[in-house]
Structures are given as C-alpha cells and as structure tokens.
Amino acid sequence: MIEVHDLHKSYGAIHAVRGASFVAHTGRITGILGPNGAGKTTTLRIISSLVKPDKGTARVDGIDVGAEPLTVRSRLGVLPDSRGLYPRLTTREHWRYFGRLQGVEREQLESRIVDLARLLEVVPLLDRRVEGFSQGERTKVAIGRVLVHEPSNLILDEATNGLDVMSTRALRSVIQNLAAAGTAVLFSTHIMQEVAALCQQIVVFAAGRVVAEGTAEELRAKADRDNLEDAFVSLIGSGEGLVA
Amino acid sequence: MKLRARLVRAVLEKEILDHGRDRRSLLATLILPAVGPLALVAIFQVVSDIQQSHPLVVPVQGAERAPLLMSQLEQQGVQLERVETNPIELVKSAQRDAALVVSKNFEERSSQARSAKVTLYTDAARPRAAASGHRLELMLVNYSQELGALRLLARGVSPEILKPLQVDSVEVSSQQKRSAQLLNVVPLLLMLSAFVGGMNIAIDATAGERERGSLEPLLNNPITRAEVIVGKWLTTTSSSTLVALISSFGFLIAGFLLPLEELDIKLYLGPAQAVRMFLCALPLAPFGAALQMLVASTARSFKEAQTYLNLLNFLPMMPAMFLMLHPSDAASWMALIPTVAQVTSIVDILEGESPGLLRFGLMWGSTLLYTAVLLWGLSRVLEREKTVFGR
Numbered sequence: 001m002i003e004v005h006d007l008h009k010s011y012g013a014i015h016a017v018r019g020a021s022f023v024a025h026t027g028r029i030t031g032i033l034g035p036n037g038a039g040k041t042t043t044l045r046i047i048s049s050l051v052k053p054d055k056g057t058a059r060v061d062g063i064d065v066g067a068e069p070l071t072v073r074s075r076l077g078v079l080p081d082s083r084g085l086y087p088r089l090t091t092r093e094h095w096r097y098f099g100r101l102q103g104v105e106r107e108q109l110e111s112r113i114v115d116l117a118r119l120l121e122v123v124p125l126l127d128r129r130v131e132g133f134s135q136g137e138r139t140k141v142a143i144g145r146v147l148v149h150e151p152s153n154l155i156l157d158e159a160t161n162g163l164d165v166m167s168t169r170a171l172r173s174v175i176q177n178l179a180a181a182g183t184a185v186l187f188s189t190h191i192m193q194e195v196a197a198l199c200q201q202i203v204v205f206a207a208g209r210v211v212a213e214g215t216a217e218e219l220r221a222k223a224d225r226d227n228l229e230d231a232f233v234s235l236i237g238s239g240e241g242l243v244a
Numbered sequence: 245m246k247l248r249a250r251l252v253r254a255v256l257e258k259e260i261l262d263h264g265r266d267r268r269s270l271l272a273t274l275i276l277p278a279v280g281p282l283a284l285v286a287i288f289q290v291v292s293d294i295q296q297s298h299p300l301v302v303p304v305q306g307a308e309r310a311p312l313l314m315s316q317l318e319q320q321g322v323q324l325e326r327v328e329t330n331p332i333e334l335v336k337s338a339q340r341d342a343a344l345v346v347s348k349n350f351e352e353r354s355s356q357a358r359s360a361k362v363t364l365y366t367d368a369a370r371p372r373a374a375a376s377g378h379r380l381e382l383m384l385v386n387y388s389q390e391l392g393a394l395r396l397l398a399r400g401v402s403p404e405i406l407k408p409l410q411v412d413s414v415e416v417s418s419q420q421k422r423s424a425q426l427l428n429v430v431p432l433l434l435m436l437s438a439f440v441g442g443m444n445i446a447i448d449a450t451a452g453e454r455e456r457g458s459l460e461p462l463l464n465n466p467i468t469r470a471e472v473i474v475g476k477w478l479t480t481t482s483s484s485t486l487v488a489l490i491s492s493f494g495f496l497i498a499g500f501l502l503p504l505e506e507l508d509i510k511l512y513l514g515p516a517q518a519v520r521m522f523l524c525a526l527p528l529a530p531f532g533a534a535l536q537m538l539v540a541s542t543a544r545s546f547k548e549a550q551t552y553l554n555l556l557n558f559l560p561m562m563p564a565m566f567l568m569l570h571p572s573d574a575a576s577w578m579a580l581i582p583t584v585a586q587v588t589s590i591v592d593i594l595e596g597e598s599p600g601l602l603r604f605g606l607m608w609g610s611t612l613l614y615t616a617v618l619l620w621g622l623s624r625v626l627e628r629e630k631t632v633f634g635r
Contacts, residue, residue: 045633050632078464079461084461
C-alpha cells in the first residue's frame with residue numbers, strides 16, 4: 001500500500017507539487033492521470049525516496065519514506081521514465097544485477113530470472129546484449145528488472161511508452177495478474193485510454209494537485225459527463241497535454 | 245558510514261563485466277602503458293646511433309692533390325674512398341654521411357702557403373650525417389690550425405698570436421644526473437598511466453550513467469550513494485593500477501633493451517627500481533580515479549566529461565615539466581603533493597637512491613586522505629537531484 005499525504009515540492013519559483021494526497025491500495029491498480037507537467041513524476045520520485053518533499057509525508061506499507069528510504073526501496077519496484085539500460089549487458093545480467101542489489105539469494109534469483117523471462121515473453125532475448133533491442137524489448141527488460149525481487153508495491157511511470165499494440169496488451173495482462181496476486185500498482189500516464197482500460201482507481205492530477213479521485217464511473221458522475229474523455233477535460237480544466 | 249560489502253561487490257562485478265566488454269576502450273587503455281617504454285627505447289636507439297662512433301667512410305675527389313691532409317685523416321681513422329666524379333650525390337642519396345672535394349689548385353696554393361680550398365658535403369637533415377660532418381670538420385680545422393702554426397713558426401712568429409683566448413670547458417654534472425635528465429620522461433609516463441589508466445571507466449561510471457539515464461533506476465534499489473560510489477571507484481582504481489603495473493613492467497623491459505653501455509650511461513633501472521617506481525606511482529591510481537570521477541560527475545554527457553578530463557590530465561604533467569626545467573632536490577613537503585611526490589621520488593630511484601620510508605609514508609598517507617575527501621565530494625554531487633535526474 002502506498003499512502004501520500006499533503007505533499008509539496010518546489011523547484012525555485014516552480015511549485016511542482018502543491019498538496020497532493022492519495023492512497024494506492026494493495027491488490028489494486030491505481031492510475032495517475034494528468035497532463036505533462038502536472039507533477040506526476042515528481043510525486044512518484046518522492047514516493048521512491050529519491051526526491052525529498054518540502055512538506056508532507058509518503059508511506060509505503062506503512063513505512064515512512066523519509067525515515068527508512070532503504071527499507072522502502074526494497075518494498076518498491078520502480079520503473080522510472082528513463083529506462084537506463086546498459087547496452088553491453090544481456091537481459092539476464094540486468095536482472096541479476098538488480099536482483100543482487102535487492103538482496104535476492106543467488107539460487108532463488110536464477111530461477112526467478114527464468115520465470116520472469118517466460119512471464120514477459122523474452123526467453124529468446126535472455127542472453128543477448130540489449131544494445132540491439134527494440135523500444136518494446138527494452139521496456140520489457142526494464143520492467144523485469146524492477147520485478148526481480150517480487151516487490152509488494154509497483155510504480156510504473158509511462159510504462160507503455162514506445163510499446164506496440166501487442167506488447168501493450170501483454171503488459172496490461174502482466175500488471176493485472178500482479179495486482180490480482182496482491183501487489184499495489186501505481187500507474188502513471190497521460191494516455192486516457194490506458195487508465196480506462198486498466199485502473200480500478202483513478203487519481204487525476206492537474207497543476208500539482210489531485211483534482212479528482214475515484215473509479216471511472218464515479219469520475220463521469222462527478223463531472224456530469226457521459227464520456228470519460230469529456231469528464232477528464234472538465235476536471236482538469238483543459239485537455240491540453242493529454243492523449244486520448 | 246557503513247558500507248555493505250555485498251552491495252559494493254555487486255556494483256564492482258557489474259562494472260568489471262560491463263567494461264570488460266568495451267573492447268575499444270579496453271584496447272586504448274592497455275596500449276597506453278606500452279607506448280611509453282617503446283618510445284623510450286626508440287628514442288635511445290636514435291640517440292645512440294648518432295653518438296656512436298661509426299667508422300667514418302668519406303669519398304674524396306682529388307685526393308691525390310692533398311696527400312698530407314689525406315694521410316692525416318687516415319691516421320685519425322677516416323676511411324677514404326678515392327672517387328673520380330663529384331661525390332655530392334653519394335651524400336644526397338644517404339649512401340655516405342660526408343664527402344670531400346679537393347680544389348683543382350690545391351697543390352699550387354698550398355706550395356705558396358696560401359689558403360687552399362676543400363669542400364665538405366654533409367646533410368644536416370640526417371642527425372647521423374650531421375654528426376659525422378661535424379667530426380670531419382673538426383679534423384679539418386685542427387689540421388688547418390696545426391699547419392698554420394707550423395708556417396708561423398717557420399717565419400719566427402709565435403702561433404699563440406693567433407690564439408688570444410684559450411677556452412677550456414669542463415662538464416660538472418655527474419654521469420647519473422645527466423642520464424636521469426634524459427630519462428625524465430619515465431616518471432612522467434609512469435605517473436600518467438597511474439593517473440589516467442581508469443579514465444574511460446571513470447567517465448562511463450559517472451557522466452555515462454547520467455547520459456544513459458541509468459542513475460535513477462540504479463538508485464531506486466536499496467543501496468546507498470556511498471556503496472555505489474565505492475564500487476565504481478574500486479573498478480576505476482583497479483583499471484589504473486593494472487595500467488601502472490604494465491607501465492612499470494614495460495620500463496623494466498626497456499631497461500634491459502636500452503643500449504645504456506654504448507651511450508656510456510650509468511642508470512638504475514632493474515627489478516628493484518621497477519618495484520619502487522610502481523609503489524611510488526600507485527597512490528595516484530585511487531587518487532586519480534576519485535578526482536576524475538568527481539570531475540566527470542559534473543558533466544551531463546560522455547563527450548563533455550572527456551573534454552574536462554583531457555584538461556584535467558594536464559595537471560599531473562605540470563610539476564613534471566617544471567621539475568624538468570628547474571631540477572631541484574626533493575624536500576619532504578613535496579611528498580605531500582600528489583604528482584610532485586611521484587616525480588621527485590622516481591627521479592631519485594632512477595639515480596640510484598631510495599626515497600625512504602618516511603617519504604613513502606607521507607606520499608601514501610596524504611594521497612589516500614585526499615582521495616577520501618574527493619569521494620565524499622562525489623557523494624555530495626550524487627545526492628543532488630539535478631545529478632540523478634538532470635540530463
């Protein structure tokens with residue numbers, strides 16, 4: 001479970017996050033939707049302990065992020081915006097490296113890597129260097145890398161960027177299975193179709209604040225619109241920066 | 245600050261695996277230390293070739309017109325080749341280093357005690373030919389002066405009239421000092437290899453990681469900045485240590501190959517000296533690794549970092565250059581300044597002295613202290629959000 005309460009973060013004159021609060025429950029997929037520059041990525045970085053908030057708290061499984069960043073990081077799997085792979089390493093080596101950093105035991109790690117390759121359908125890529133990989137294949141390597149320690153909480157920032165339709169569908173089913181198995185998934189995107197298709201809970205960000213929260217149904221009702229797209233535009237105040 | 249060995253090792257092993265596959269940078273790194281000793285041997289070969297006393301073979305046109313001069317030259321070891329045509333082509337085509345032409349009226353003018361002309365051909369573009377030409381010229385001038393003195397005596401005039409000044413030049417530097425001067429490149433090259441031997445890794449582990457955007461995913465793991473830094477720093481240090489080791493070994497081999505005896509140089513470059521030089525250069529490896537990583541971490545891309553480091557790498561050379569121009573005796577405080585410490589100690593070692601335990605201790609202690617400060621600075625840079633996310 002991920003809880004965020006009254007987060008604030010400024011960069012100079014820019015007030016990137018101004019009082020964000022929400023909860024991502026265990027076993028559910030929570031979508032963070034908002035235009036570019038709404039403060040989504042900053043909020044996610046505060047949760048993953050790499051950015052210190054000016055004010056407010058973030059908790060992962062009840063543990064304060066600021067107080068015990070290392071414990072929090074071992075309970076999180078974070079796929080950041082930048083995939084950051086090492087071109088000369090193979091898929092297996094990427095996963096092994098992060099598995100070791102996460103403290104996964106050696107034998108357990110090797111069998112976990114094989115399971116992951118089946119799950120993400122990259123078995124033939126396991127011992128190939130990533131330098132020649134397509135965008136979609138790279139994303140899969142990056143996702144596997146943050147799943148290798150079986151985290152109880154998963155943060156995915158723009159996870160489907162650069163994926164083709166088939167890969168996007170495959171990834172969605174992986175995420176759904178993880179949530180069904182009890183993982184709290186926080187899924188940030190600026191693509192509306194994605195939240196509608198995937199998320200049980202939607203948190204709408206605009207200008208550093210949470211402007212609305214609820215299921216797709218609830219959001220439609222709140223904005224008094226039949227169509228989810230119109231509802232978002234109405235909630236955010238403008239459709240700018242969103243992709244249908 | 246507690247470092248967990250398990251995590252430092254994971255980083256170290258990953259970096260070694262990753263960089264071990266970077267064939268091009270690996271090759272460049274390993275070639276660097278071999279270049280120095282090879283260049284040294286090559287330079288010495290050239291120098292010895294010049295200084296060595298080759299049998300001077302000189303083609304002469306019109307030798308029969310100056311029998312006295314010819315026998316004088318032959319007495320001094322010159323092998324004369326009597327030729328009919330002008331021997332200038334033999335010098336031009338580099339078959340001979342020098343040639344002589346005795347003028348047609350040589351006998352006539354000599355018998356009248358007037359200046360008689362001989363033409364000396366040589367090639368200043370070829371160092372060896374220039375040296376040979378110089379030797380031959382000296383012989384001719386000596387002959388000329390002796391003959392002149394005899395002619396003056398025959399007329400009852402003291403030859404000293406023509407020599408108002410008698411110049412005696414005395415070389416005071418010892419043989420070792422002079423040879424060490426010639427070998428000033430050794431500390432320079434050895435130092436450089438220990439300092440820059442990990443450059444590619446230092447850049448890739450910092451600026452490269454930023455450029456790829458892989459710092460954020462890496463730091464999302466339960467590992468501290470310090471553990472990441474130490475792992476990467478150990479990788480860089482092992483690379484530069486290896487390079488310094490190869491370099492020292494190369495100079496040891498160079499010591500065997502150098503024609504030191506032919507050059508009449510007494511120089512100390514045996515196994516004991518190679519080990520001592522290596523131990524002197526070694527503290528520069530961790531120091532250079534930390535300094536280069538710190539500088540590179542402020543760059544956003546590999547290219548940018550490379551530019552900074554190429555400037556930075558002039559630093560270790562400066563004290564060496566200075567000491568080459570202003571040789572001075574090593575003082576204890578010099579051991580506290582990295583690179584100055586190395587230059588002074590290695591020069592001493594080559595001259596056959598040992599820097600002593602105190603200087604070794606000061607050198608190692610101070611350098612490791614600076615290294616710790618630099619690593620702390622690096623951890624500060626890595627704390628900054630701009631470094632982790634900014635690209």
